[in-house]
Amino acid sequence: MTNLSDQIHIKDHLFKNRSVMAPMVPNIAGQDGSVTEEYLNFYLARARAHVGFIILGAAYVHLDGKGFERQLGIHNDGLLPGLENLVQSLSKHTRVGVQLSFKSLDKLPESFSLSDIREYRSAFVRAAIRAKECGFDAVELHACHDYWLNYFLSPHFNHRSDTYGGILENRFRLLKETIAAVREAAGDAFILGVRLSMDEFVEDGLTAFETLTVGRWLENAGADYISASGGIGITQHRMSPPMEVERGSLLPFARALKQMVSIPVIGVGRLDQPGIFREAISSEHADLAAVARALVADPKYVAKTLEGRDKDIRPCVACNFCLMCLQSGEPLRCAVNPRVGRDISPVPPLKRKLKVVVVGGGPAGLSFAAHAALRGAEVKLYEKKPVWGGAINVGKRPPFKDVLQDLIDHLVKSAKESGVEIQKGREATVETFRSEAADKIILATGAINLELQISGLDTRGVFSPEEILSAANVASGRYLVAGGGTVGLETAEFLAEFRVPITLIEMTDIVGQGLHSTRLNLLLERIKRGGVKLMKKTRLISFEGKMAQVEIQERTMQLGPFDFIVFAVGFRSNRKLAEAIGNKYPVELIGDAAQPRSIYEAISEGFEAALNLK
Ligand SMILES: Cc1cc2nc3c(=O)[nH]c(=O)nc-3n(C[C@H](O)[C@H](O)[C@H](O)COP(=O)(O)OP(=O)(O)OC[C@H]3O[C@@H](n4cnc5c(N)ncnc54)[C@H](O)[C@@H]3O)c2cc1C
Ligand SMILES: Cc1cc2nc3c(=O)[nH]c(=O)nc-3n(C[C@H](O)[C@H](O)[C@H](O)COP(=O)(O)O)c2cc1C
Ligand code: SF4
Numbered sequence: 039m040t041n042l043s044d045q046i047h048i049k050d051h052l053f054k055n056r057s058v059m060a061p062m063v064p065n066i067a068g069q070d071g072s073v074t075e076e077y078l079n080f081y082l083a084r085a086r087a088h089v090g091f092i093i094l095g096a097a098y099v100h101l102d103g104k105g106f107e108r109q110l111g112i113h114n115d116g117l118l119p120g121l122e123n124l125v126q127s128l129s130k131h132t133r134v135g136v137q138l139s140f141k142s143l144d145k146l147p148e149s150f151s152l153s154d155i156r157e158y159r160s161a162f163v164r165a166a167i168r169a170k171e172c173g174f175d176a177v178e179l180h181a182c183h184d185y186w187l188n189y190f191l192s193p194h195f196n197h198r199s200d201t202y203g204g205i206l207e208n209r210f211r212l213l214k215e216t217i218a219a220v221r222e223a224a225g226d227a228f229i230l231g232v233r234l235s236m237d238e239f240v241e242d243g244l245t246a247f248e249t250l251t252v253g254r255w256l257e258n259a260g261a262d263y264i265s266a267s268g269g270i271g272i273t274q275h276r277m278s279p280p281m282e283v284e285r286g287s288l289l290p291f292a293r294a295l296k297q298m299v300s301i302p303v304i305g306v307g308r309l310d311q312p313g314i315f316r317e318a319i320s321s322e323h324a325d326l327a328a329v330a331r332a333l334v335a336d337p338k339y340v341a342k343t344l345e346g347r348d349k350d351i352r353p354c355v356a357c358n359f360c361l362m363c364l365q366s367g368e369p370l371r372c373a374v375n376p377r378v379g380r381d382i383s384p385v386p387p388l389k390r391k392l393k394v395v396v397v398g399g400g401p402a403g404l405s406f407a408a409h410a411a412l413r414g415a416e417v418k419l420y421e422k423k424p425v426w427g428g429a430i431n432v433g434k435r436p437p438f439k440d441v442l443q444d445l446i447d448h449l450v451k452s453a454k455e456s457g458v459e460i461q462k463g464r465e466a467t468v469e470t471f472r473s474e475a476a477d478k479i480i481l482a483t484g485a486i487n488l489e490l491q492i493s494g495l496d497t498r499g500v501f502s503p504e505e506i507l508s509a510a511n512v513a514s515g516r517y518l519v520a521g522g523g524t525v526g527l528e529t530a531e532f533l534a535e536f537r538v539p540i541t542l543i544e545m546t547d548i549v550g551q552g553l554h555s556t557r558l559n560l561l562l563e564r565i566k567r568g569g570v571k572l573m574k575k576t577r578l579i580s581f582e583g584k585m586a587q588v589e590i591q592e593r594t595m596q597l598g599p600f601d602f603i604v605f606a607v608g609f610r611s612n613r614k615l616a617e618a619i620g621n622k623y624p625v626e627l628i629g630d631a632a633q634p635r636s637i638y639e640a641i642s643e644g645f646e647a648a649l650n651l652k
Pocket of ligand 2 (some may be wrong): 370
């Protein structure tokens with residue numbers, strides 16, 4: 039049986055194990071495409087932790103093909119010193135490749151003249167030569183996820199009528215020519231891989247029927263490995279599957295491809311638990327197994343998996359907040375790992391003895407407590423409820439969200455292991471601070487559900503999302519959910535499982551704000567299938583008995599009748615304790631207690647506050 043820890047050869051290059059860091063644009067290079075310290079450190083943290091092969095995220099080969107503001111460039115010789123330095127640093131620990139890319143944005147294949155094709159194709163060749171000169175082990179042609187080479191290969195995008203369009207052989211031509219030209223320029227010893235979307239998951243797109251053939255052609259054309267990805271922009275939930283898509287869903291494509299070719303095949307796609315990561319290799323789905331987000335969430339994911347330290351892994355919860363950062367032009371950030379972007383900066387020990395009392399065992403309080411204790415502070419953490427995790431305990435209840443329990447478990451484990459004294463089931467009061475004599479008090483007391491003051495409302499039938507989501511069962515009756523944010527949508531989905539009639543109204547025409555499209559689209563499909571009646575631009579005005587008065591585009595009408603109403607209209611910070619304390623003690627508010635937001639802010643503010651202790 040082959041294992042993840044086993045070595046593998048690609049050409050004459052020996053790889054120390056079969057783990058791969060899949061290409062990711064972290065959007066932290068210079069505006070000019072240069073390697074920055076932040077960029078180098080992001081990769082160095084992962085290289086040092088046993089990854090066998092790091093493939094740097096899409097680097098643009100030509101300025102016209104730049105897709106992100108702070109994307110890595112490999113399009114001019116001026117970038118060589120930075121790249122050389124990067125390769126030298128990473129090569130001490132791992133094999134290093136770079137993905138060569140050209141993002142043609144809105145320009146489809148028919149917009150490219152033959153001279154454009156020649157120019158951009160030779161840009162790939164020049165970039166490959168640069169990569170070889172810098173000491174990279176490999177280049178990977180980015181032929182998936184809506185990039186230029188994918189556009190030509192795909193019947194969904196390619197509507198040319200010349201020799202670059204039409205039948206598969208023609209659509210493959212650009213890729214074939216690019217491989218031949220790169221191979222000729224870079225020589226036989228250099229590794230040349232190709233990344234494909236094995237299935238684009240759109241009606242007229244590429245499917246395995248064609249890509250398995252393409253796989254054979256790629257081998258004949260001189261490719262040294264194929265990375266079997268999936269999806270395109272509009273089916274991005276297949277590329278980076280969110281929590282609602284099962285782990286390893288792309289592995290069957292890698293397995294099928296592996297049976298068609300004799301070059302190594304890389305499998306990918308939510309291999310974010312050590313079991314499935316190992317199994318990708320041991321069950322012969324793929325020759326190498328790649329992870330992207332698991333390594334964002336925990337740079338030591340590979341090392342911990344190889345060492346069998348599964349329980350020490352900080353779990354990626356597949357929320358795709360990282361993708362949202364990238365796609366809104368921000369640097370890569372992670373909901374659960376506050377150190378992304380400062381990956382190798384040390385967490386310095388405190389210079390003096392410090393006692394800190396933390397109130398609230400949600401993500402903010404736990405994150406603060408663990409990091410402060412790591413710095414040497416004496417930390418005591420109070421949580422009034424009998425469980426840890428704060429609002430995540432209800433946040434994990436809607437379908438597909440149980441992965442959030444893994445996050446709670448990890449946060450609690452980290453706090454305990456760093457020496458935090460924990461007091462579960464104990465409410466902190468002003469009295470507590472009197473007896474504790476702490477140097478600092480951190481209030482991570484979370485948020486409280488907002489309720490609208492609506493006339494005519496029979497408050498007996500009013501619930502908060504928390505009350506609904508915590509219930510083992512819900513009363514049968516007709517439900518009105520007011521508020522189409524993420525919490526409202528998820529509460530409606532949860533209710534729909536009990537087969538009760540639900541109407542969800544949202545005042546604006548935007549629903550699910552803050553949720554990445556890969557999750558939002560699937561959630562909207564599910565609530566539609568669950569029979570939820572979703573009404574946008576609908577504002578609740580008042581109630582008359584069981585009937586709701588609403589305003590829709592300046593017209594008032596009645597909806598109903600309803601037996602129950604759920605207010606999912608937002609939260610306000612829980613400042614009860616802060617107000618009781620006044621300025622008697624030095625306090626700092628973090629997470630939802632400062633402003634209701636999400637897990638990302640809670641965890642990162644906890645970390646920041648711990649770093650700021652003096
Ligand atoms: C239904 C729902 C779904 C959600 N889904 C998501 C999601 O999918 N993704 C996401 O990013 N965010 C989600 N959120 C938001 C996210 O859960 C919060 O932003 C996050 O939990 C805030 O963390 P926190 O530690 O600041 O506060 P909380 O998690 O609210 O923790 C505060 C803790 O303080 C305790 N506490 C309060 N007062 C005292 C006291 N006096 N003494 C002791 N303990 C006290 C409370 O019991 C609680 O455990 C969701 C929220 C809800 C309600
Ligand atoms: C932030 C981010 C950036 C990505 N950038 C690239 C990229 O540059 N090139 C690419 O082929 N895939 C890219 N991907 C897709 C990943 O390489 C990977 O195939 C996908 O996320 C599934 O793997 P995972 O479940 O381990 O995250 C990116 C994914 C993320 C989350
Ligand atoms: S932001 Fe979410 S999906 Fe991305 S790496 Fe972090 S936990 Fe995983």
